[in-house]
Amino acid sequence: MTRAHAFQLTLTVLGITVLSGYSSCGEDLLADPGFDLWCGEDLCSWEVEQGQVEKVPTWDERDEGASLVGPEVAISQSSTATWLDAQCIFFTLLADEDPGASMSLELDFLDDGSVEYDQEIPAEEWENIGFHITTPDWYEGLRFRIHKTGDERAVIAQVRAQVAPSEDCVGAPVVLDDRPDGAQCSASTQCASGVCATLDVLGQWEAESCGACRLDTDCDTGEACGQEYGTQELPHLACGEPSRHALGEACQHDGECSTGICYEGQCAECDGATTCGEGAICDRHPAVEADTDRGLEPYMCDPAAGLRAAGERCLDDADCLSGSCDDHLGSLRLCDSTGRPCDADEECTLWGFEGTCQRLGVYQGTCN
């Protein structure tokens, strides 16, 4: 098994692990589900977006709940859960509402103000309501909202959202569109940009993420479509300055590389023996730091065969006749998991897998 194949296998296993539910089943996603925490007359963990909430006794004077007072009341709480934490949520509500009142559960999977899930939750005489929710395949910034309408009384004793095993959710996942760039996608309709593109990451694996382009032709004149890194873990394709990525950086197209060649997911000096000089061989340049089984080795012409003259590309001092590779632009450090530039290992976590920020070599180096 080659090093690349081993990496792919590892990622596959990790992917299965991730898809099975990163967080523990039964874990609460909502704080203070029992409305026990009051900051004076206000709830500590819940935001009252509309109307008024009062503290009232439930089955016992000492176990309090929240009465939603008024014809229109909404309380919400934002959860830090993402698509990596919970693919299946078990929601329960213990409440008592008079016939003239109506409550519903609203979920905002991007916490952007748009409700992707709205379910009426009738609860009479302290009925315990529970149901499963299949989350979108990707989301972040989940906000739970309880919305009450009607003048009649409605009292909530408990609201719980707990991570459930994926196999418990048999319904269709909630549809989440308008995903930002870098969000995982399976169709362009899911993306705010309207583009869901397949990325080649370091030549090791493929990812589908929302982006701005697929090809250079999708960009404005003078711009090139290439891999970029935003707030999301996944890279995405975006339009930008041509040749903006240095030798060794992750890439999608030739136009984004300063070398003009994107080969095996990295900006390279060659894409095979055909682009090197006579007698030169196109091969992977060993990364400066050890433990490079992630494949952070860009293709260069005879990287170890001969020393380079002044002005030629170099990654390391050892590449140059002069023994000096100009590093005035600094070192190129890349995540071995994504090939994205980084400064620390913490930037290299992908789906819970902890990558390493490794020094590839000199950034845009030329031999002195």
Add this chain to the structure above:
Amino acid sequence: MKPCPCLCAALLSLGAPAALAAEGPEAYALLVGSNRGGPGQAPLQYADDDAARVRDVLVDLGSFPPEHVRLVADPSRRDLLAAFDLLQLALGQERARGVDTEVLFYYSGHARADSLDLGQEELPLSELKARLKGFGATITLVVLDACQAGALSNVKGATPAADFSFNAMNGLNAEGLAVLASSSATELSQESETLGGSYFTHHLLAGLRGAADVDTDGAVTLDEAYGYAYSRTLVDTASTAVGAQHATLETDLRGKGAVILTRPGEAAAQLVLTSELAAEVLVYRENRAAVVAEVHKAAGNPMGLALTPGRYGVLVRQGPVVRECGLRLAEGARTPLDPTVCREVRVRVDAAKGEATVQEADRRLERLMIETGLGGGTLRDTPYTERLEDFSFGRNLLWGNVVMLEGSVAWSFRRNFGAVLTVGDIDSDAWSRDMYTGDDTTSTDRYSWVTWRASLQGRAGLPLAGGWLTPYAQAGLGPAWAVTDWSDQDGGDREVDWGWHLVGAAGLQLMPTVRGWRHVGLYGQVEQSWAPVLVNLMGDRHDSGRFAVIFGLRAGF
């Protein structure tokens, strides 16, 4: 020369049988016991037994030749007259041989003022008198243990005897008729369940055994026997519902000297009650087969009771203390009774008589009991606990949920019945829930309760095996209160809910009655209670009662 014309040979000679019966007149006895009642009369229980006891005394102690004693049980008028005929024939034969005769006629049964009742038939007293006189015996002693028995004494020439008179007659040679009746002409005669016979016959026999020997000369005269039977019968019947019963003695005797009935001083075996002893003494045959004598022994003079050799039990009551002895009377021995070596037993109150009497020692009554028990009960799911589960509480299974403690004070106010005051916990439970409070922290809410009760129950028991085992059942009610404890991140709180409860139980008590282990025992019972004390704001009620099995200790006082 005939010895004193004592009726000891004819009646109740309790001494050496050969020495008393071999000389003197021939003694015959006709003993009648009739339980049957006539119109409007309830059957008696012990008339035949009384007659049999008289026979036993006459025959077993050798006073009368067995062949001269005839026992007739529940006779018809014809049977009785036939018995009279046979007796008269025998007496006639004796007279023909020139032998003096002594006759004892004993009747125990129903009677009216003018007749003996033999079931649906009757024998007029006038006829009875005629037949008795027709015997022609030297001395005829009639003992009637029947209602209005004194009516027979209205015989011509008969003189009523004064109460407690002795030596009613002068002279050494008495002849004629004496009628000893259990009650006056207007009174009823009574039987005693406790004695298993009639009061009068019981005390008469005890007196003849020696209890009536007030001058301690070793002989019991007619007057002594009458005086003793009169006083003891009067004492025992004075507090009964029927009323006091006065025995009577009417005599038509000629001659001089007291009529000696028995000589207990010459008996084959004798139980001696010492002069310093002052107590109620009950003597019964081994294994409590029969009560032989019940006497009131006053301090001052010794008392000897003539008994056949053998094993006996004796209950001695001195005030509230009752002791029981077992002893063997040897042939020819005078055995003194020493109560100090007897074991102490408990006194049973005979509510019907209104006084404490000495009963069989194995039926004990522990008046006051202190009890403590430990047990376990089932956990119950009720709407109240289901509501807790709805509110995400989970039950914490602790030992305290199952274990129950109780303490009781029991008071027995009758032999088999009593009241029990019990305090204890009948239910306890603990619940908790974890609530996520954010930032990877949780808080735990806890809710628990213990339900207590104070119940007053009535208890009925049936002592068995000499009081060793007593199955019992009890039931009652009383207040119950549940102490609930709540704690969460804001602190804790305790409340008390009040209510009431019902409880019933059945169990078995083991209370050994061996020397040195008398007041402490064990009990085991199953119990079911109902105590709907807890109720939440939603109206869900929790019945704190449950089924439990409890074991414990009881100490009696």
